[in-house]
Amino acid sequence: xxxxxxxxxxxxxxxxxxxxxxxxxxxxxxxxxxxxxxxxxxxxxxxxxxxxxxxxxxxxxxxxxxxxxxxxxxxxxxxxxxxxxxxxxxxxxxxxxxxxxxxxxxxxxxxxxxxxxxxxxxxxxxxxxxxxxxxxxxxxxxxxxxxxxxxxxxxxxxxxxxxxxxxxxxxxxxxxxxxxxxxxxxxxxxxxxxxxxxxxxxxxxxxxxxxxxxxxxxxxxxxxxxxxxxxxxxxxxxxxxxxxxxxxxxxxxxxxxxxxxxxxxxxxxxxxxxxxxxxxxxxxxxxxxxxxxxxxxxxxxxxxxxxxxxxxxxxxxxxxxxxxxxxxxxxxxxxxxxxxxxxxxxxxxxxxxxxxxxxxxxxxxxxxxxxxxxxxxxxxxxxxxxxxxxxxxxxxxxxxxxxxxxxxxxxxxxxxxxxxxxxxxxxxxxxxxxxxxxxxxxxxxxxxxxxxxxxxxxxxxxxxxxxxxxxxxxxxxxxxxxxxxxxxxxxxxxxxxxxxxx
Amino acid sequence: xxxxxxxxxxxxxxxxxxxxxxxxxxxxxxxxxxxxxxxxxxxxxxxxxxxxxxxxxxxxxxxxxxxxxxxxxxxxxxxxxxxxxxxxxxxxxxxxxxxxxxxxxxxxxxxxxxxxxxxxxxxxxxxxxxxxxxxxxxxxxxxxxxxxxxxxxxxxxxxxxxxxxxxxxxxxxxxxxxxxxxxxxxxxxxxxxxxxxxxxxxxxxxxxxxxxxxxxxxxxxxxxxxxxxxxxxxxxxxxxxxxxxxxxxxxxxxxxxxxxxxxxxxxxxxxxxxxxxxxxxxxxxxxxxxxxxxxxxxxxxxxxxxxxxxxxxxxxxxxxxxxxxx
Numbered sequence: 100x101x102x103x104x105x106x107x108x109x110x111x112x113x114x115x116x117x118x119x120x121x122x123x124x125x126x127x128x129x130x131x132x133x134x135x136x137x138x139x140x141x142x143x144x145x146x147x148x149x150x151x152x153x154x155x156x157x158x159x160x161x162x163x164x165x166x167x168x169x170x171x172x173x174x175x176x177x178x179x180x181x182x183x184x185x186x187x188x189x190x191x192x193x194x195x196x197x198x199x200x201x202x203x204x205x206x207x208x209x210x211x212x213x214x215x216x217x218x219x220x221x222x223x224x225x226x227x228x229x230x231x232x233x234x235x236x237x238x239x240x241x242x243x244x245x246x247x248x249x250x251x252x253x254x255x256x257x258x259x260x261x262x263x264x265x266x267x268x269x270x271x272x273x274x275x276x277x278x279x280x281x282x283x284x285x286x287x288x289x290x291x292x293x294x295x296x297x298x299x300x301x302x303x304x305x306x307x308x309x310x311x312x313x314x315x316x317x318x319x320x321x322x323x324x325x326x327x328x329x330x331x332x333x334x335x336x337x338x339x340x341x342x343x344x345x346x347x348x349x350x351x352x353x354x355x356x357x358x359x360x361x362x363x364x365x366x367x368x369x370x371x372x373x374x375x376x377x378x379x380x381x382x383x384x385x386x387x388x389x390x391x392x393x394x395x396x397x398x399x400x401x402x403x404x405x406x407x408x409x410x411x412x413x414x415x416x417x418x419x420x421x422x423x424x425x426x427x428x429x430x431x432x433x434x435x436x437x438x439x440x441x442x443x444x445x446x447x448x449x450x451x452x453x454x455x456x457x458x459x460x461x462x463x464x465x466x467x468x469x470x471x472x473x474x475x476x477x478x479x480x481x482x483x484x485x486x487x488x489x490x491x492x493x494x495x496x497x498x499x500x501x502x503x504x505x506x507x508x509x510x511x512x513x514x515x516x517x518x519x520x521x522x523x524x525x526x527x528x529x530x531x532x533x534x535x536x537x538x539x540x541x542x543x544x545x546x547x548x549x550x551x552x553x554x555x556x557x558x559x560x561x562x563x564x565x566x567x568x569x570x571x572x573x574x575x576x577x578x579x580x581x582x583x584x585x586x587x588x589x590x591x592x593x594x595x596x597x598x599x600x601x
Numbered sequence: 602x603x604x605x606x607x608x609x610x611x612x613x614x615x616x617x618x619x620x621x622x623x624x625x626x627x628x629x630x631x632x633x634x635x636x637x638x639x640x641x642x643x644x645x646x647x648x649x650x651x652x653x654x655x656x657x658x659x660x661x662x663x664x665x666x667x668x669x670x671x672x673x674x675x676x677x678x679x680x681x682x683x684x685x686x687x688x689x690x691x692x693x694x695x696x697x698x699x700x701x702x703x704x705x706x707x708x709x710x711x712x713x714x715x716x717x718x719x720x721x722x723x724x725x726x727x728x729x730x731x732x733x734x735x736x737x738x739x740x741x742x743x744x745x746x747x748x749x750x751x752x753x754x755x756x757x758x759x760x761x762x763x764x765x766x767x768x769x770x771x772x773x774x775x776x777x778x779x780x781x782x783x784x785x786x787x788x789x790x791x792x793x794x795x796x797x798x799x800x801x802x803x804x805x806x807x808x809x810x811x812x813x814x815x816x817x818x819x820x821x822x823x824x825x826x827x828x829x830x831x832x833x834x835x836x837x838x839x840x841x842x843x844x845x846x847x848x849x850x851x852x853x854x855x856x857x858x859x860x861x862x863x864x865x866x867x868x869x870x871x872x873x874x875x876x877x878x879x880x881x882x883x884x885x886x887x888x889x890x891x892x893x894x895x896x897x898x899x900x901x902x903x904x905x906x907x908x909x910x911x912x913x914x915x916x917x918x919x920x921x922x923x924x925x926x927x
Binding site: 404406428429430433434439441446447448449451452453457461462465471472473515 | 794795796797799800802803806809811812813815816817
């Protein structure tokens with residue numbers, strides 16, 4: 100393996116209709132080092148990566164390996180040209196063995212009675228060599244599904260390494276890993292450095308940088324902000340670079356909170372997702388929950404709403420205890436006056452083959468269908484009421500909901516629940532993938548609810564949104580609530596650091 | 602421009618109806634007697650029993666499930682009805698008059714039909730066994746059970762009047778055709794105007810989203826499977842009346858013919874979409890095509906070939922329709 104290869108991005112730009120995802124991005128990633136790339140959600144990390152892997156072509160600019168400009172046509176071409184990729188979502192085939200996965204489609208062959216057959220002995224030997232060189236101990240014949248997620252991640256890396264790449268790109272490799280697995284992964288990565296490979300490590304976890312990275316490159320709004328050596332930089336400096344100058348906006352002044360408790364959660368636990376969660380939600384309050392992906396926030400909300408069971412603890416709504424861990428259900432919560440707009444609108448929120456009208460009346464079916472028979476005029480009225488109040492843009496109420504834009508789809512999900520006249524609405528990532536205007540409208544909905552003395556729980560990965568919208572924010576990390584903060588005296592950097600334990 | 606567009610869309614919505622009308626006109630021109638009242642009623646009678654089940658099957662497919670057991674269920678229901686009637690009305694045990702025996706037998710058949718549907722539904726919702734598998738197993742077991750009840754030979758305990766159910770007329774309209782129309786209106790109403798019907802569509806369109814909207818997914822799935830099973834039992838009773846016996850070998854292969862009709866009617870196997878009216882058209886389509894070809898002396902073997910072509914063409918038309926709307 101050649102020593103100290105180098106990957107350069109020169110003026111990379113990626114334009115999409117109406118938006119520019121990456122703007123004149125230039126950076127150098129040296130061999131023999133772990134080069135971290137950090138940025139918030141939507142900063143352009145994944146666009147950059149897709150360009151390196153050949154999944155998309157840049158609109159302008161080029162990529163150089165060891166000074167040679169190259170064009171990457173597609174992902175398999177990237178492998179041929181020495182760029183190994185390890186994706187966040189594992190791409191292994193669970194039923195096949197470690198060896199079969201690593202050499203998928205290119206198992207070594209040998210000649211047997213004039214026929215070309217797989218040379219298993221050689222395949223196992225080569226796999227063992229790769230794993231040994233990475234100091235990984237895994238049985239090469241075991242089916243991948245029997246391995247832990249961490250081990251699977253290592254197999255994925257071994258697969259990328261089997262192409263002897265000069266550049267290895269890791270996309271948030273620790274997002275699904277437990278702590279000890281992360282440590283194992285880090286020691287493997289440090290080891291790979293010695294081979295001279297240029298490692299690009301994409302993450303949004305600040306606390307990992309000190310442990311693993313040699314340099315850090317910050318990307319913000321598609322721009323290259325800077326590259327620093329880890330020795331010369333403080334976490335606060337990195338956060339500064341990630342966020343730039345942000346104007347912190349605040350909620351309207353007139354949102355009061357009453358002292359009356361509407362929802363109380365006591366010691367709610369489901370290991371390993373969340374543990375010992377206790378909090379109180381007041382009438383009229385907008386309560387934020389801050390936490391990174393994998394902090395257990397969505398799992399917690401689903402358990403409160405009865406979508407998934409919990410192991411122990413208690414949920415009190417208007418002073419009444421909800422039935423135990425396995426008897427809570429969305430239907431029950433709906434009837435009590437709790438609503439939830441789920442994290443993923445397409446897979447959990449909408450019935451795509453049905454119309455806008457029908458999607459707006461799913462949860463309120465009992466109201467429009469007394470005795471089980473739908474009153475069509477009433478249904479239209481319900482649908483029109485929300486469509487109007489939420490300013491949903493559609494050409495026809497009978498149109499398929501799938502033809503609406505993301506923001507309007509999200510409003511349909513919210514409208515579906517507003518039709519049930521809920522007392523508490525849980526918003527799980529309502530602002531994901533929608534435009535700025537639609538976001539502001541959704542915040543407005545939460546504030547309007549607050550003015551009517553109704554409560555919201557608001558989860559978002561975009562911490563500045565929480566600071567803008569909420570009365571109070573709970574910070575979740577590794578399945579626990581570790582802090583309670585108030586937007587009035589908390590800065591974005593502080594909140595980010597709490598989520599990241601930086 | 603706008604108007605032209607709207608006309609085009611409307612036409613696309615009713616393309617199967619248009620094809621059906623063209624087919625009827627062609628048969629009317631070339632097959633003498635096709636347009637006679639007798640023949641029309643004949644067609645209705647011939648499609649009625651499979652049609653009754655097809656409406657239930659429509660709900661099953663819209664909800665994203667499948668029921669392969671309906672054919673065997675028809676045979677089993679007929680055998681069970683004959684068996685119970687015989688057991689209750691033979692001379693030795695003869696406490697009961699024949700009429701009472703038959704009515705009890707019919708009630709038992711419908712109740713057991715309901716329970717079979719509940720069984721399929723519970724396997725699906727509690728143990729996550731696909732309905733394809735459960736009903737495939739039932740297809741074999743019910744057929745075997747029918748043979749066990751009848752010892753492999755048709756049993757004929759029914760009195761003359763019983764033939765009315767499958768072969769009789771009211772105001773000149775075949776009785777099973779009346780049942781067929783009643784079931785059509787009933788299921789059509791269920792699908793379009795009730796919260797249960799809406800949940801059938803929403804469960805088929807997105808089960809998780811339905812659950813999270815507070816729809817009782819498990820209960821409704823069980824109910825859907827029970828409805829089609831009861832309709833199969835009902836068709837089994839009508840069929841046993843028509844052939845005046847409990848026969849284990851009857852109705853073989855009906856499940857696929859019924860599913861074909863539903864698919865021709867535009868119900869998607871992915872679930873979430875389809876119309877009960879479409880199934881009505883699909884059922885009539887197959888019935889009229891078989892009738893017309895028979896009148897034109899087209900051999901039965903050709904009829905099968907044409908039916909296959911028809912299913913494929915219907916799917917193709919629906920797929921193209923789908924692609925155009927996206």
